[in-house]
Amino acid sequence: xxxxxxxxxxxxxxxxxxxxxxxxxxxxxxxxxxxxxxxxxxxxxxxxxxxxxxxxxxxxxxxxxxxxxxxxxxxxxxxxxxxxxxxxxxxxxxxxxxxxxxxxxxxxxxxxxxxxxxxxxxxxxxxxxxxxxxxxxxxxxxxxxxxxxxxxxxxxxxxxxxxxxxxxxxxxxxxxxxxxxxxxxxxxxxxxxxxxxxxxxxxxxxxxxxxxxxxxx
Amino acid sequence: xxxxxxxxxxxxxxxxxxxxxxxxxxxxxxxxxxxxxxxxxxxxxxxxxxxxxxxxxxxxxxxxxxxxxxxxxxxxxxxxxxxxxxxxxxxxxxxxxxxxxxxxxxxxxxxxxxxxxxxxxxxxxxxxxxxxxxxxxxxxxxxxxxxxxxxxxxxxxxxxxxxxxxxxxxxxxxxxxxxxxxxxxxxxxxxxxxxxxxxxxxxxxxxxxxxxxxxxxxxxxxxxxxxxxxxxxxxxxxxxxxxxxxxxxxxxxxxxxxxxxxxxxxxxxxxxxxxxxxxxxx
Numbered sequence: 001x002x003x004x005x006x007x008x009x010x011x012x013x014x015x016x017x018x019x020x021x022x023x024x025x026x027x028x029x030x031x032x033x034x035x036x037x038x039x040x041x042x043x044x045x046x047x048x049x050x051x052x053x054x055x056x057x058x059x060x061x062x063x064x065x066x067x068x069x070x071x072x073x074x075x076x077x078x079x080x081x082x083x084x085x086x087x088x089x090x091x092x093x094x095x096x097x098x099x100x101x102x103x104x105x106x107x108x109x110x111x112x113x114x115x116x117x118x119x120x121x122x123x124x125x126x127x128x129x130x131x132x133x134x135x136x137x138x139x140x141x142x143x144x145x146x147x148x149x150x151x152x153x154x155x156x157x158x159x160x161x162x163x164x165x166x167x168x169x170x171x172x173x174x175x176x177x178x179x180x181x182x183x184x185x186x187x188x189x190x191x192x193x194x195x196x197x198x199x200x201x202x203x204x205x206x207x208x209x210x211x212x213x214x215x216x217x
Numbered sequence: 218x219x220x221x222x223x224x225x226x227x228x229x230x231x232x233x234x235x236x237x238x239x240x241x242x243x244x245x246x247x248x249x250x251x252x253x254x255x256x257x258x259x260x261x262x263x264x265x266x267x268x269x270x271x272x273x274x275x276x277x278x279x280x281x282x283x284x285x286x287x288x289x290x291x292x293x294x295x296x297x298x299x300x301x302x303x304x305x306x307x308x309x310x311x312x313x314x315x316x317x318x319x320x321x322x323x324x325x326x327x328x329x330x331x332x333x334x335x336x337x338x339x340x341x342x343x344x345x346x347x348x349x350x351x352x353x354x355x356x357x358x359x360x361x362x363x364x365x366x367x368x369x370x371x372x373x374x375x376x377x378x379x380x381x382x383x384x385x386x387x388x389x390x391x392x393x394x395x396x397x398x399x400x401x402x403x404x405x406x407x408x409x410x411x412x413x414x415x416x417x418x419x420x421x422x423x424x425x426x427x428x429x430x431x432x433x434x435x436x437x438x439x440x441x442x443x444x445x446x447x448x449x450x451x452x453x454x455x456x457x458x459x460x461x462x463x464x465x466x467x468x469x470x471x472x473x474x475x476x477x478x479x480x481x482x483x484x485x486x487x488x489x490x491x492x493x494x495x496x497x498x499x
Contacts, residue, residue, distance in 0.1 A: 020238045042318045049321075050352045053371040103355045103412070111411030111441070119439030151438075189431055193448065196427035197292060197401075199475040200449040203245050203468045204291030216250060 010213040013205050120155055122148050154182045223496055226489050237482065244478040248470035255470055262437055263454040266422045266444030267303070269395060275308035277394040278386060282409065284400035286319035289426050295464040296399050296424035296452045297327040303459055305331065305339055310383055312393070314348040314369065316357060316404045321349045321373045342381040349373030354404040358412040362390050390417040401426030406433050410441050424452065 015030035055074075059067045073092040079085040126148045133141040160172060161179030168176040210216040273279070281300065285293040304311050315321050324347050331337055339345055348369040351357050360368050365387055371377055378384040386392060396419045400406045406423040414421045420443055425433050427448025436442040446452050449472060452465035 021235060038319075045318045045321075045350055046352060048375070049350050049371075049373070053375075054351075054368075058370070100355065103359065107355060107408070107411035107415075111415035115415060115439050115441055116435060119435075186431065193427040193430045195476065195479055196448050196450070196472070199245070199472055199479075200291040200427065200468065201288075202241070203249070203449075203471045203475070204464075206242070206245055206471075207249055207464075207468065210246070210249060217252075 006212050010209055013209060017205070120151065122151065124149055124152055154179075158182055218492070218496055223493065226493050229485075230489050230493060240478060240482075241475060244474045245471045248474045249467075252467070253470055255473060257454060257457060257469065259454040259458060260447070260451065262445040262447060263451050263458065264444075266424070266446055266451075267455060267458045269420065269422050269444050270300075270303050270307060270309070270397075273307060273309055273394050277309050278383075278392055279304055279309050279311050279395045279397060280390070280393040281311050281313045281397045282399070283313060283315045283320045283324050284317045284398065284402075284405045285323065285426070286317050287323065289401040290323065291468075292426045292449045292452065293399050293401055293424065294323060294327065295449070295468075296446055296455070297323065298330055299452060299455050299459060299461065299463055299465070300397060300399065300424065301327055301331055302461055303455075305337075305344070306459075310343075311345040312348065312365075312383065312387060313345065315350045316354060318350050318352075321347060325373070342376075343383055346378070346381055346383050347373040348378070355408055355412050358404070358409060359416070362413065362417045365389055365392075390419045393419065395419075396421045397423070399424040401429055405429070406436070406442070410436050414441050 012030050012033070015026040018024055019027040055067055055071060058064050059071060073095060076088050076092045079088040125145060129141070129145040129147060133145050135141075157175045157179035159179070160166075161168075161176040161183070163172075163176075166172050207217075270279075281304070283293070283297055301311065313324050315324065328345070328347065341347075348365075349372060351368055353360070353368075357368055366378055366384070369378055372381065390396065390413060396409070396413070398406050398409050398421065400409075400423065406425055406429065409421065409423075413419060421441070422444040423433060423436075423442050424446035425448070427450075430445075430447045433442065433445060437445050446455055449465050449468055452463075453469045456463045456466045
């Protein structure tokens with residue numbers, strides 16, 4: 001049975017990869033199959049892993065009558081199918097938007113804003129890095145000493161680039177240009193990591209084809 | 218420059234992209250079929266990830282959230298296998314969950330791979346539990362700070378969590394010595410840092426798909442993450458530290474060859490572009 005499913009997976013992989021040559025019916029079949037299966041799977045798992053254990057079962061067993069509130073809010077969402085009554089679905093939507101907006105503000109403030117600002121308040125040169133260089137002089141430990149200055153200088157330059165009340169000329173212009181350069185380095189690193197991810201996906205599929213399917217390795 | 222050279226350069230500039238696809242395919246396939254052991258250095262982030270698990274006393278509880286799906290299997294699945302192998306080797310007890318619908322089957326796949334290995338003696342419900350998927354994203358993260366039992370009344374197989382011995386010792390984040398998050402997007406490490414690590418002050422390490430690494434690196438620098446596996450390269454380093462070669466180490470040569478080809482193509486593309494433009498200016 002395993003061999004059968006390996007063949008199915010291999011053929012579907014080849015059907016998807018065939019798009020690299022050009023769009024074709026095999027690709028379309030695999031694509032539609034994937035969309036249908038994914039939608040069905042998500043629906044089933046939401047029903048059996050979320051709806052029943054967290055809402056329906058405790059409600060029917062009379063363990064928590066307050067669950068009737070999310071149940072009714074959930075039912076109200078279905079009024080979106082009716083042009084006349086779709087306004088009712090705005091209530092549960094408003095509830096969800098309110099909850100998630102509140103969570104987002106707290107999460108961002110606590111996790112990102114405060115902690116990242118805190119992490120940026122550092123000495124221009126780390127004493128630990130200097131000690132590390134003194135103990136083991138080398139290229140890596142020397143670069144380690146540059147870590148804090150690069151963070152502090154880079155942060156100032158990039159913030160200056162986004163400071164639009166000041167014309168980017170003269171000294172401010174110089175720092176803003178350095179900030180732009182540093183942003184480009186960041187985008188380059190982001191692109192490099194994206195290539196790494198995409199390459200890994202390709203390798204994984206090829207490895208599946210040559211090991212599990214063709215048994216070449 | 219000779220006119221023939223310019224013509225050749227222009228032809229190269231308009232090269233059918235399918236030739237590039239073929240080159241990439243060959244660059245990736247050849248090292249997979251003919252593997253060569255290349256040297257590798259281990260980054261500090263990977264060492265920290267390893268150390269955070271290594272220093273835990275046997276029997277400690279660890280929470281592992283696997284937030285990915287088969288689309289990211291290439292990077293995150295080897296991390297799941299390597300991390301679970303490390304946790305079990307250290308006799309740690311693991312509670313596993315996922316905030317991605319297709320995450321739990323990936324966890325089952327990894328557990329089945331480990332179960333098939335000789336000498337595997339861990340028991341479900343006592344040494345490890347797979348709680349499965351739960352909808353709610355950030356709301357789930359925050360609610361687990363109050364009660365994990367309320368959020369996950371049943372496990373992935375539908376069993377009441379109160380019947381599982383391990384879950385008797387679990388209440389909320391405070392029950393765990395370490396939180397490990399393997400993720401590649403939303404909801405994942407960023408949200409866990411914002412809603413769980415910052416609020417409940419838990420020690421957290423992460424394994425991330427390479428595409429998410431630039432975003433998560435800020436959390437590593439600020440100390441909110443105590444260690445990180447950065448893409449498939451980070452996982453290969455981790456497998457090397459564990460001395461347990463897995464998929465990531467197998468993939469590394471192909472990854473290196475693929476990257477080298479991309480670098481050559483980027484440089485060649487730019488050189489051709491500037492040479493043609495320079496000629497056009499004249």
